[in-house]
Structures are given as C-alpha cells and as structure tokens.
Amino acid sequence: MRTDEMEIRNPSGLHARPAALFVKSASGFVASIRLENLTTGSAAVDAKSILGVMSSGAARGHRIRVTADGTDEEAALDTIRELVATGIGEEVDG
Amino acid sequence: MTNSVRLSGVAGSPGIAIGPVWRFDVTPSTGAAPGGGLVGTGSPEAVIRAAATETARQLEALGDRLRGLGRDAEAAIFDAQGLMATDPMLLDDAVRRAADSGDPVEAVRLAASSVAEMLAALDDEILSARAADVRDVGARIGRVLRGEVLHLPVVPSIAVAEDLPPSVTAEIPPGFLLGIALSGGSRTAHAVILARSLGIPAIVGVDGLLGAVDGAGPPASAAVAIAMDGETGEVVVRPSHRLEAEFRRREADLAIRRADASRLRDRPAATADGERVMLVANIGTPADSGRALAAGAEGVGLFRTEFLFMSRQTPPTENEQMEAYRRVLEAFGPERPVVIRLADIGGDKAIPYLRLAAEQNPFLGVRAIRLAYANPDLLLTQLRAIWRAGAAAGVVPHVMAPMVATAADLDLLLSLRDQARETLVGKSLPAAERMVTGIMVEVPSAAFLAPELARRIDFFSIGTNDLTQYVLAADRGNAALAGLQDALHPAVLRAIAGVVAGADAAGIPVAVCGELAGDPLGALVLVGLGVDELSADAGSLDGVRAALARATRPQLDELAARALAAPDAETVRELAAAVLGGVTG
Numbered sequence: 231m232r233t234d235e236m237e238i239r240n241p242s243g244l245h246a247r248p249a250a251l252f253v254k255s256a257s258g259f260v261a262s263i264r265l266e267n268l269t270t271g272s273a274a275v276d277a278k279s280i281l282g283v284m285s286s287g288a289a290r291g292h293r294i295r296v297t298a299d300g301t302d303e304e305a306a307l308d309t310i311r312e313l314v315a316t317g318i319g320e321e322v323d324g
Numbered sequence: 325m326t327n328s329v330r331l332s333g334v335a336g337s338p339g340i341a342i343g344p345v346w347r348f349d350v351t352p353s354t355g356a357a358p359g360g361g362l363v364g365t366g367s368p369e370a371v372i373r374a375a376a377t378e379t380a381r382q383l384e385a386l387g388d389r390l391r392g393l394g395r396d397a398e399a400a401i402f403d404a405q406g407l408m409a410t411d412p413m414l415l416d417d418a419v420r421r422a423a424d425s426g427d428p429v430e431a432v433r434l435a436a437s438s439v440a441e442m443l444a445a446l447d448d449e450i451l452s453a454r455a456a457d458v459r460d461v462g463a464r465i466g467r468v469l470r471g472e473v474l475h476l477p478v479v480p481s482i483a484v485a486e487d488l489p490p491s492v493t494a495e496i497p498p499g500f501l502l503g504i505a506l507s508g509g510s511r512t513a514h515a516v517i518l519a520r521s522l523g524i525p526a527i528v529g530v531d532g533l534l535g536a537v538d539g540a541g542p543p544a545s546a547a548v549a550i551a552m553d554g555e556t557g558e559v560v561v562r563p564s565h566r567l568e569a570e571f572r573r574r575e576a577d578l579a580i581r582r583a584d585a586s587r588l589r590d591r592p593a594a595t596a597d598g599e600r601v602m603l604v605a606n607i608g609t610p611a612d613s614g615r616a617l618a619a620g621a622e623g624v625g626l627f628r629t630e631f632l633f634m635s636r637q638t639p640p641t642e643n644e645q646m647e648a649y650r651r652v653l654e655a656f657g658p659e660r661p662v663v664i665r666l667a668d669i670g671g672d673k674a675i676p677y678l679r680l681a682a683e684q685n686p687f688l689g690v691r692a693i694r695l696a697y698a699n700p701d702l703l704l705t706q707l708r709a710i711w712r713a714g715a716a717a718g719v720v721p722h723v724m725a726p727m728v729a730t731a732a733d734l735d736l737l738l739s740l741r742d743q744a745r746e747t748l749v750g751k752s753l754p755a756a757e758r759m760v761t762g763i764m765v766e767v768p769s770a771a772f773l774a775p776e777l778a779r780r781i782d783f784f785s786i787g788t789n790d791l792t793q794y795v796l797a798a799d800r801g802n803a804a805l806a807g808l809q810d811a812l813h814p815a816v817l818r819a820i821a822g823v824v825a826g827a828d829a830a831g832i833p834v835a836v837c838g839e840l841a842g843d844p845l846g847a848l849v850l851v852g853l854g855v856d857e858l859s860a861d862a863g864s865l866d867g868v869r870a871a872l873a874r875a876t877r878p879q880l881d882e883l884a885a886r887a888l889a890a891p892d893a894e895t896v897r898e899l900a901a902a903v904l905g906g907v908t909g
Contacts, residue, residue, distance in 0.1 A: 245454070246400070246401070246404050246454055247400045247403075247404065249404065253407055270636045270637045270638070271637045272637060278412070279412050281408060281413040281414055282411075285442055285443060285446065
C-alpha cells in the first residue's frame with residue numbers, strides 16, 4: 231500500500247469535469263484507490279466513483295490524501311500526482 | 325395546409341421563438357411494446373446493472389455527438405453523467421434497495437435521490453447543480469428499465485408539453501431548445517427558471533395548446549411549427565406567412581431593444597426624466613464579481629455568504645472568511661458598496677458542525693440571526709472577519725442580517741457587531757472605523773415594525789421572495805400554491821409601501837434584493853413605491869435599466885398608487901406592462 235498527499239490547484243477543484251478526469255484516470259488501474267479530503271476531514275471515498283470523488287468536496291487549495299493498494303499502486307499514485315499537479319485538465323495560475 | 329391557431333398563456337420568460345415542435349409526453353412511447361423494458365427479464369440486480377450500462381452508453385453517445393458539434397463544455401456534462409450511471413456508490417445502493425423491495429425502478433430512483441441529497445447538502449453552488457444531474461441519471465435508468473423511449477429533439481425546437489420535469493429539461497442540450505410552451509405549469513415552474521437562465525422564451529398555462537399541436541398529426545411530429553412571444557404570452561400554432569413575418573419583426577425589435585440595453589450599461593440607471601436609481605448585483609461567491617461588474621452593477625446589494633459555511637465539516641476560520649470578503653471589497657472598490665449578508669443558515673440546510681436540531685417547519689424555525697442567541701460565535705467570527713476585511717480593503721464595510729423579526733433581534737445584531745470590533749481592538753488588530761448596518765425585511769413583523777427599526781440602522785433591504793412566502797403563508801416550494809407565490813401581489817406591495825414609509829420617516833434608504841427587483845415590470849412597481857436601490861442577478865440588470873429608462877416619475881407614482889389598489893398580481897403586471905407599452909407607443 232502506498233499513500234501520498236497533494237494540494238488541489240485547479241480553479242474548480244474536484245467538481246464535475248475534473249472529477250470525471252480524475253475517476254477515469256484512477257479507473258485505469260487494478261489497485262484499489264481511496265481519496266480523503268484532509269482540509270474538510272471528510273471520510274475516505276472510492277477514487278473510482280465519480281459520486282464519491284465529488285462528495286469529497288475537494289476545492290482549490292484543499293489538501294487530499296490518495297492511498298493506492300494493489301499490484302500497480304506505484305504507477306497509479308504517479309499518474310494521479312501528475313494529474314493533480316498539472317491542474318486536472320484546467321489552467322493552473324499562480 | 326391547416327389554419328393558424330392563436331392561443332395565449334401566461335408569460336414566463338421573454339423572447340421570441342419560431343420553430344418546429346418537440347412534443348414531450350410522459351406516457352411511454354407507442355414505439356415501445358408493453359413490458360418492453362428490462363423489468364422482469366432477470367434478477368433485480370441483473371436488470372439494474374444492465375439498464376445502468378445501457379444508460380451510460382446513451383449518455384456517452386450524447387456526449388460524443390455534442391463534441392462532434394464542437395460543444396465540448398456541454399459534452400463534458402454528459403461524460404460525467406455517463407460515469408455516474410455506472411457508479412459503484414449509486415448502483416450498490418440501488419441493488420441493495422432492490423433486494424429488499426423487489427422493485428428495481430423505485431430502488432434506482434431512491435438511490436439516486438439519496439446521493440443527490442448528499443451532494444445538495446454540501447451545498448456548494450456547483451455541487452448542487454450536480455445533484456440534479458444525479459437525479460436525472462436515475463430517471464434515465466428508470467426509463468430504460470421500464471422500456472420508455474425519450475426522443476430528444478434532433479433539431480433546435482420549441483418544447484411543447486403539459487409540464488417539463490427537471491429530469492427531461494436537463495437532458496435537452498441547451499442549443500436544441502428554442503423555447504418552451506406548456507399547457508400547465510406556473511411562472512415559478514422549473515422549466516421557466518431554466519428558460520430565463522438560458523435566455524429563451526417560455527409561456528405557461530396555454531389552454532388548448534396540446535390539442536392544437538397534436539391535432540395536426542402524430543405526437544412528436546417535428547413538422548408542426550410554432551411562433552411564440554414570451555413577453556405577451558402569445559402562441560401561434562402553424563403560423564401563416566403573414567403571422568410568421570410579424571413574429572420575425574418582433575424578434576428584430578427585441579434584438580434592437582437588447583442592444584439598446586447593453587448600450588445603456590455604461591450609464592447609471594435612471595428614469596426617463598432623470599431620477600437616479602441605484603442598480604446593484606446579487607452575488608453568491610467572490611467569483612461572481614467579474615460578471616456583476618461587466619453587467620454595470622454599481623455595487624453589490626446582496627453578497628450571500630453561505631458558500632463559506634456549507635460543503636464542509638468544520639466552520640470557516642476568521643482568516644478564511646476575511647480573505648473571501650476582502651477579495652470582493654477590493655474588486656468593487658470604495659465607489660461601489662458591497663452589502664455582505666450575514667450567514668442565512670440553519671433550518672432546512674444541514675450544517676454538520678452546528679449540530680442543529682431537526683425541525684418540523686424549518687422556514688419558521690431557528691434560522692439565521694435566531695441561531696445567534698444560543699450560538700453567537702458563528703456570527704461573531706463572521707463580523708470580526710468583515711471588520712478586518714473592510715480595514716484591509718480600505719473601505720467601509722456594509723452588512724445586513726437576515727430574518728430580523730423584532731427589536732430584540734436588532735439589539736442582538738448591534739451588540740454582536742460592536743463586541744466583534746472591541747475584540748479586534750483589544751488584540752490590536754486592524755478593524756474598519758465603522759460598519760454600515762442594515763437588516764433584511766423578509767418577516768412580516770419587521771415590516772410592521774419598520775418605523776421603529778429604521779431609527780436604529782442605516783438601511784433596509786427587502787427580500788421579496790421570503791416576504792411573499794410569509795405574507796401569503798405559501799411555501800415557496802409548493803407548486804400547488806403557485807398562484808400565491810407572486811411578489812407583485814398587492815398585499816406584498818402594501819407591506820413594501822409600509823417599509824418605505826418607515827424608512828422615509830427615519831431618512832434611511834430601502835433596497836430590494838429579491839427576484840422581483842430583477843423583473844423589469846417588478847422594478848417599475850418598486851421604484852414607483854419609493855424603493856431607492858434594486859439588487860438583482862447580473863443577467864437581469866440590462867432589462868431593468870432599459871425598463872426604468874422608459875418610464876417617468878409621474879408615471880411610476882401613478883403605477884404604484886394603482887398597483888396598491890389592484891385586486892391581484894396579474895392586474896399589477898398588466899398595469900406595469902402598460903407603462904412600458906405606453907412610452908414606446
């Protein structure tokens with residue numbers, strides 16, 4: 231099991247479109263992947279569920295913790311880290 | 325060739341539309357054989373999963389089609405919905421419910437509804453919109469289960485129906501909807517609100533509409549054309565060349581009027597004889613500031629702060645709030661006042677960290693300022709953040725409290741305000757020198773007490789939506805009471821006139837920040853009654869400014885006098901429309 235923390239940087243957070251990209255990306259791995267919003271202290275959700283990801287209410291500036299568990303856990307975390315760092319399909323300013 | 329049929333209904337959203345009919349009917353399509361759905365073809369779990377997969381396929385196809393048309397933003401909505409259709413959170417819950425009840429259709433509906441409620445409870449503006457998307461997905465899976473076929477419009481069309489449920493309107497790609505004509509419905513129907521937000525015309529309550537449309541051929545015929553005028557409520561089924569030409573002319577007139585309206589943007593709002601009216605915007609988050617300024621808002625009459633409090637497990641900190649307020653105060657600067665409304669929460673909105681007791685009747689419950697008697701910290705923190713934001717932005721902050729009903733409520737507000745500043749001064753933190761302080765008038769008791777309350781504050785802001793609900797004792801959400809939810813009802817107008825009289829005696833201004841202020845006809849009546857400031861969503865400002873520019877003070881005085889004596893809201897609306905019509909001749 232591997233875990234990492236990162237900050238949401240894109241303007242609209244994990245809402246709708248970015249959430250869809252996030253889920254599609256997570257769904258490409260066999261590892262089970264969980265997401266927690268550390269800023270709001272919400273419960274961990276299934277990162278392959280768009281409804282779960284949206285319900286985490288992760289907005290810009292929030293810190294999230296991603297935990298992957300499975301054979302491709304390392305690749306899964308690398309991919310998600312990269313996706314979040316580059317703004318999940320949105321422009322990141324500042 | 326059949327004859328034109330002229331019908332009339334209640335104007336819901338302005339605009340002209342001419343086009344083919346897209347007929348929506350709630351009964352299953354005749355193309356689907358009875359029992360043509362998946363229900364009964366396998367275990368509840370199997371049929372739910374199969375229907376979900378099919379629904380996801382349909383939604384993805386819709387997304388692909390929109391992408392092919394270059395409409396990527398709309399396509400993304402359907403992509404997200406496609407993922408929702410097969411979402412484990414939704415399906416596992418639906419399967420579990422179906423195992424208990426044996427009814428897969430109801431199980432899916434309940435599961436979607438439960439997820440939607442959870443998203444809506446986060447109540448961030450964007451996520452509440454997604455709640456509707458989840459319900460919509462649930463409705464779609466239900467249709468697949470039952471074997472109903474919903475043919476979405478394939479060309480831009482005018483939707484004709486008895487009523488359009490939210491799940492259906494949400495599915496129609498916006499560009500495919502030219503207008504909405506309903507035989508049922510009300511001015512507050514979901515479809516009307518949608519039409520206004522899309523800027524397309526809507527007319528409700530059109531008697532004889534379905535007969536005139538369906539009589540011409542099979543239902544869902546796209547060949548039947550309709551012309552409609554959302555300002556007058558006229559609908560013409562199968563317009564003749566002459567009538568079609570007339571509606572095209574009206575369409576051109578409207579385009580010119582709208583262009584005039586945008587030209588007026590650079591000038592302050594005023595009546596035709598030069599009396600200034602302060603025109604400001606309602607905003608829900610700091611991100612709305614740009615749109616409000618672009619629409620020519622002279623400030624903000626209602627900055628809703630609930631966005632800071634919902635969607636989270638712990639209350640927002642003083643610093644976090646201060647930053648949000650400062651951003652807005654700086655965006656508008658010292659020349660454009662921003663009225664920050666203290667949090668209007670409690671009652672029907674779930675705020676986990678407040679641990680509020682469930683109430684039978686939240687709209688008459690412990691809400692807004694009433695919460696502060698037992699729990700003053702929430703408002704104290706907010707007030708400290710506002711004092712500091714004013715100092716940081718170099719402006720005098722304006723604040724108003726919602727739901728003030730009595731002198732005791734006002735005592736509490738003023739003492740919390742002063743206490744918040746004293747705390748900051750005690751810690752040597754920068755605070756604004758003063759705070760312009762007002763109250764929302766939305767509870768009838770506050771309207772009755774206006775003369776006394778006015779002497780102790782700087783301004784009133786009338787919230788016409790809640791005031792209407794409380795004056796007429798009609799729940800805003802109850803469709804059966806649509807006729808009582810009209811803020812132009814003379815009983816509501818008399819309450820407003822009383823507030824204006826109380827304010828005038830004390831020499832303080834009166835604003836209106838309810839929906840009525842953004843309705844051009846409503847704006848005329850309000851200014852006629854002596855209201856000094858109108859606050860509305862940015863998209864409504866052009867229309868209000870244009871309406872004011874076409875009426876004189878004597879006309880508005882007469883309109884107000886006649887409106888107060890009118891028997892009902894419809895008569896008031898006609899009187900106001902006559903003022904606009906009379907000026908243009």
